Amino acid sequence: MRFFSDNAAAVCPQVMAALGQVNQLDTAYDGDKWSKELDGRFSDLFGTECRAIWVPTGTAANSLALAALCPPYGGIVCHRDAHIQVDEQGAPVFYTGGASLLLGEGEGAKLTPDAIRAVIDPIRPDVHQVQPHAISITNATEYGLAYSPDEVAAIGDLAKSRGLGLHMDGARFANAVAHLGCHPGDVTWRAGVDALSFGFVKNGGMSAEALVFFKPELMESTLFRRKRAGLLFSKGRYLAAQILAMLDDDLWLANGRAANAGALLLARAAGERLVHPVQANEVFLKVTPEEAASLRALGFDFYDWGVGEARLVISWNQGEDAIRPLADAIAAL
Amino acid sequence: MRFFSDNAAAVCPQVMAALGQVNQLDTAYDGDKWSKELDGRFSDLFGTECRAIWVPTGTAANSLALAALCPPYGGIVCHRDAHIQVDEQGAPVFYTGGASLLLGEGEGAKLTPDAIRAVIDPIRPDVHQVQPHAISITNATEYGLAYSPDEVAAIGDLAKSRGLGLHMDGARFANAVAHLGCHPGDVTWRAGVDALSFGFVKNGGMSAEALVFFKPELMESTLFRRKRAGLLFSKGRYLAAQILAMLDDDLWLANGRAANAGALLLARAAGERLVHPVQANEVFLKVTPEEAASLRALGFDFYDWGVGEARLVISWNQGEDAIRPLADAIAAL
C-alpha cells in the first residue's frame, strides 16, 4: 500500500464522469460554458466577487499568482521549506521574470508575522537590495499544519501595512479547511489573501487546479501570462469540468475530510512518534531505519524524510480499511 | 455545424477509454509505466532512437523545442504567418529567455531555402544583430499545405550547412503524413528535423501533445524546463495514456486521414474558389461576404479569413454525412 503522496492517487469517479459529460464539440480554449462558470462558482463558494481560471498544475497556479503580485525585480517572502522554493525548479523565478524568494523560518513550514519581519526588516530600502513585494504561505503547510483564520489574518495585516501582496498555496486547501471547519472565505480573502492556488489534483482531480484572485483586477495580465506559458489548453472544458465536479456538493471538502480522517487514524496510532501535529492529510513520524524497514516489509511504502523520519500521506480514497493495518503496524513498532 | 477549428472537437472514444484504463494509483509525474513507454514507442514509429515527452499544448511543445535549440540571445527563422509568431502570445520568447523570431515569406505559410536565406543572409555576423540559431517550419502549414520529404530535406540541408537547429511544428502532423503517404521518419529526422511537436489534440486527443527529439541529448535540459514551466503534471499517466491510445493501431493516422477526406470533399465542391491546394484538413475559400452569410444562414459556422476569404477546418469526427451538406452548399453558391 502506497503512502508516498496524494498526488499519485487515482481520480475520483465524479471527476471521471464529468469528462464524459463535456465530451462534445464546444468553443475552444476557455470560451466554453463550463470555463465561464468558474468565476461565478468560486464567487459563490467564497462569498465575494472573485475571478478564477483553470491551470493544470499547482506550480503553474503558484507561479502565475506570484507573477501577478511581484515585479521581475521584486522579492517574495516564503518559508524555507515552501514548495515554491524547494520543489518547483525555480518556476516562480521563471514566471515573474526574475523575482527572488526571500526565505523565512518557522516550525512546520509555517510563517508568522515575526518570522516575516525577520526577513524583510533588515532589507535596506535602496536599489541594491531586492525589495519585498509579496508573501506566499502554504495552507495546509508542507508539513501538514493548517493556518487558522486568525493566523492568516495576522499575516494579512502585516502584508497590508507593508504594501505586500499575499498568496496562498492551497495545494491541500481542502485538507486545511476540512480541519479548520471554517468558511473558506475566513481563511482567505477575509484574512487578506489576494490570490489562492486552490488545489484539486491531490484531492481526487486529474489535471486541473484553480487559480483564484480575490482582487479581480489581477486576472487581466494573468490571462496573457497563462497563454504565453503554453497553459491555455485547446479543450479547456475538460479542465473546467473537473473543477466543477469537485465543487458540486462540496466534493472537494468531502474528499479532504476523508483523507484527514485517515491521517488522524495514523496519528492516534503514532502517539509520541509524531513530529508535527496532524492537521491535514500528512503524518510525519519519528522512526528508526529498522522500524521503517519493518513497515516496508509489511508492504507499506512511503518516503524517508531526512534522517529518522518518515512521511506518510493519505489520499482521498484510502479509507479506514486501507489505513487500519498501517495504524496497527505503527502502534506495534 | 461548426467548422471553426479542429481544436474544439470532441475527444475520440479510444482516448477517453484510455483515461479509464490508467485510473489507478501509480507513480507521480512521469515516473509511471505509460510515460516511460513514450521513448520506445516513438522510436519504433520513427525508426530511429528518439526521446519523447508529453506536454499539454502545442504552444508548450513548440516553445520547449525552441528553447532547446536557441539561446536567449539567438534568433529563430519562421514564416510570418507561423503559429509561433501569430498565435502564441510570445511563448517562444518567454521559454527561450528572449530569443527573437525572424520572419520569412512564402505562399501558404511555407518556407523554402531561398526564403530562409533571404532572412538570414543579410544579418551581419556581429554582436549588434541577433544571429540565427534555428528554423521552425509547420507541417502541415497554417494554410493546410504539406511539406514533402524533399522540401523538408532542402531546408534541413540548409540548416545543417549553417549550423541551425530545425524544428517542426506538427500540430497537424497527422494530416500532413496522411496526405503525403510517406513514412513519418521521411519527413522528419531523415530530412534533418531535430525536434518535432507531434500534435494529437487537434486530431482527437484531449490534452496531450508529444515533444519528440531526434537528437536525444536535447531532452536533458528540456526536462528541467518542462518542470520549471509548471508543465510536469502530477498525474502524467493520463497524458501518456492519451498519446499511447493515439499511437495504437495508428489511430493518429486514421484520424488524420478522416479529416483530410472531409476537406477534400469540400475542395472538390469549391473548385476555383480554393485559395490554397488542400493537402490537409483546412480549406480556404474565396467567398463574398454575402456568400459567407448565406452559408451561415444554412447553419454552417466558420471563420472569415481576412477580407473575402473563409477558413473551414474539418475535425477527425466530421464524416461524409456531416460534410456533404456543406459541400453541396458551397457548390451551389
Add this chain to the structure above:
Amino acid sequence: MRFFSDNAAAVCPQVMAALGQVNQLDTAYDGDKWSKELDGRFSDLFGTECRAIWVPTGTAANSLALAALCPPYGGIVCHRDAHIQVDEQGAPVFYTGGASLLLGEGEGAKLTPDAIRAVIDPIRPDVHQVQPHAISITNATEYGLAYSPDEVAAIGDLAKSRGLGLHMDGARFANAVAHLGCHPGDVTWRAGVDALSFGFVKNGGMSAEALVFFKPELMESTLFRRKRAGLLFSKGRYLAAQILAMLDDDLWLANGRAANAGALLLARAAGERLVHPVQANEVFLKVTPEEAASLRALGFDFYDWGVGEARLVISWNQGEDAIRPLADAIAAL
C-alpha cells in the same frame, strides 16, 4: 578622413575637463551632487517636471525606457529599420522580460499614425496575440530625418487614444532639435512623448546618455532595473559630469548644429545623389561601386549602405575644413 559614424569621434574638451572637475571623493553610485542635479537641469531644459538619470549607452537608455512602458507580454511598435530592432541584439526584449517588437513601415525609417495603425489594427484583442503597449520612434531617424513637433504630436495623439506609451530614441536628438529650431519640449512632452533617450555620446560625450521621463512616476521601477542590469556605476559622478557639461551653455545644441552644418555642406554637393533629405548629420548618397572606390582612394572612409548607396556621418568636430574636400570630391564625381 573617417565618416563611418559619429559614435567613434573624440570627446569634446568641455566633457574631458568636466571629468577632472569631479575627480574627488564623493558619495558613490548616484548619491553625488552632480547626479542629483539631473532632475532639475532637465526639468529646466524641457520646461516641465521630469526625472532624468545617466546610463552609459543608448541601448541601455532605450531598453530601460521600454521596460518602463511595456510589460513582458506586451508589444512595442517601431520602424522595421529602428535601431532597437536592427542593432541592439534584442536588448529591448531582454530588459522588458520578453516583449515583442512590432514592425512598421515608412520612408526614411519614419513612422506615421497610418503606419502604426497598419501594425496594430489587425491585432486581435485576445490573449493569443501580443497586444501593443508602446510606440518607439527615433528622432532624428536612422536615415537622418527629423520628426517635426506636429508629426510627433500626431503619433502622440494616437498613442494616447490607444493607451500606448510613447518613447523617443534620441541618439541624435541634438541634431533633430538643431534642425527643427524648436524648443526641445515641443518635440517631446508637449507632443505626447513619455520617455526620451537623450543621446550625448554621438554628440561629443564619452560614456553618458540621459534617460528622461516626462512622467516622473516611471522612474521608480527604472532605478531598480538600472541597478539590476549592472548599470549603476560606483562613481556615477563621472557620468553626471559629462551630461552637465553638455547642458552648460547648450553645448549639446552647438555640437548638433556643427555636425548638421557639415552634413548640409555635403548635401549641397550631392544634389541629385541624395537618397533622403538631410535633416541631421547623416547623408545617404547614391553612388556606384566605382564612385565609392574613387572617394575611398582619396582617403574618405564610410560605410556602403546596401547596394549603390553610401552613408556618411558627420561628427561634432568635423568642421568645414575637414568636410570641404569631401564635398568637392562628391561634386566632382
Add this chain to the structure above:
Amino acid sequence: MRFFSDNAAAVCPQVMAALGQVNQLDTAYDGDKWSKELDGRFSDLFGTECRAIWVPTGTAANSLALAALCPPYGGIVCHRDAHIQVDEQGAPVFYTGGASLLLGEGEGAKLTPDAIRAVIDPIRPDVHQVQPHAISITNATEYGLAYSPDEVAAIGDLAKSRGLGLHMDGARFANAVAHLGCHPGDVTWRAGVDALSFGFVKNGGMSAEALVFFKPELMESTLFRRKRAGLLFSKGRYLAAQILAMLDDDLWLANGRAANAGALLLARAAGERLVHPVQANEVFLKVTPEEAASLRALGFDFYDWGVGEARLVISWNQGEDAIRPLADAIAAL
C-alpha cells in the same frame, strides 16, 4: 575623512591621463586597438591564454560571468553574504535568465568545500529541484578575508569533481593578491577558477572592470550578452585605456598594497576590537554606539555594520598621513 567605501574614491592620475591619450577618433565599440590589447595583456599577466573584456561595473562582470557558467534553470552556490546575493538587486538572476543563488555559510563570508557540500549534497538530483551548475566566491571576501591559492584550489577541485563552473568575484582582487603575495595565476586558473571579475574601480579606476575567462570558449556567448545588456559602449577605448593604465607597471598591485597598508595600520591600532583578520583593505571593528559617535565627532565617517560593529574601508589614495589620526583615535577609545 571618509572611510565608507573604496568605490567612492577619486580616480588615480594614471587612469585620468590615459583617458586623454585615447581621446581621438578610432573604431567604435571594442574595435579599437586598446580594447584589442586586453586578451594579450591579461594572458601575459596570468601566464595562460585567457580572454578579457571591459565592462563598466562589478555587477555586470559578475552577472555576465555567471550567465556563461549557469543555464537559466540552474543554481549558483555562493555565500549568504556574497555581494551577488546581497547587493546586486538580483542581477545574476536577470543575466542568467532565472538561475537561483544557493546560499552557503562560513566565517567572514568565506566558503569552504564543506560549506559548499552542505548546500549541494542535499539537493535531490531530479527535475523538481534546482541543480547546481556553478560556484561563486569573492576574493577578497566581503569581510576582507583573502582566499589562499590552496583554499581556492580545494574549492576548484570540488567544482571540477561535480562538474561545476567556478567564478571569482574579484572586486578587491588586487587587495587579495597584494596580501597573499602570490602570482595572480596561482589564486585563479591554476586553482580551478574559470572566470574572474577583475575589479579596478574600487582600486583607483573610474568606470572599467575586466571580465576574464580562463576558458576562452566562454567568451563567445558573453560578447552577445554584453551587447544585449546595453553594456557595449560606443567608445570602448576609454574603458580599455583605464584597464591598460592599471596594468602598466602593475599599478593595480601598487594601489592594492597601498590600501592594504592603511588597513593594517588601523588593524594594529584596533587590536582586540577586530572582528575579522585584516587581509585586504577592510577593517571591521567592535565598537559601542558611543565609541562610534566619538569617532564621528572627530570627523571620521564610516558605516555601522549591524549592531556594535563598524566597517572602515581604505582607498588606494588614503596614505599613512590620512589614516594615522584615525588609528590613533581608535587606539585611544
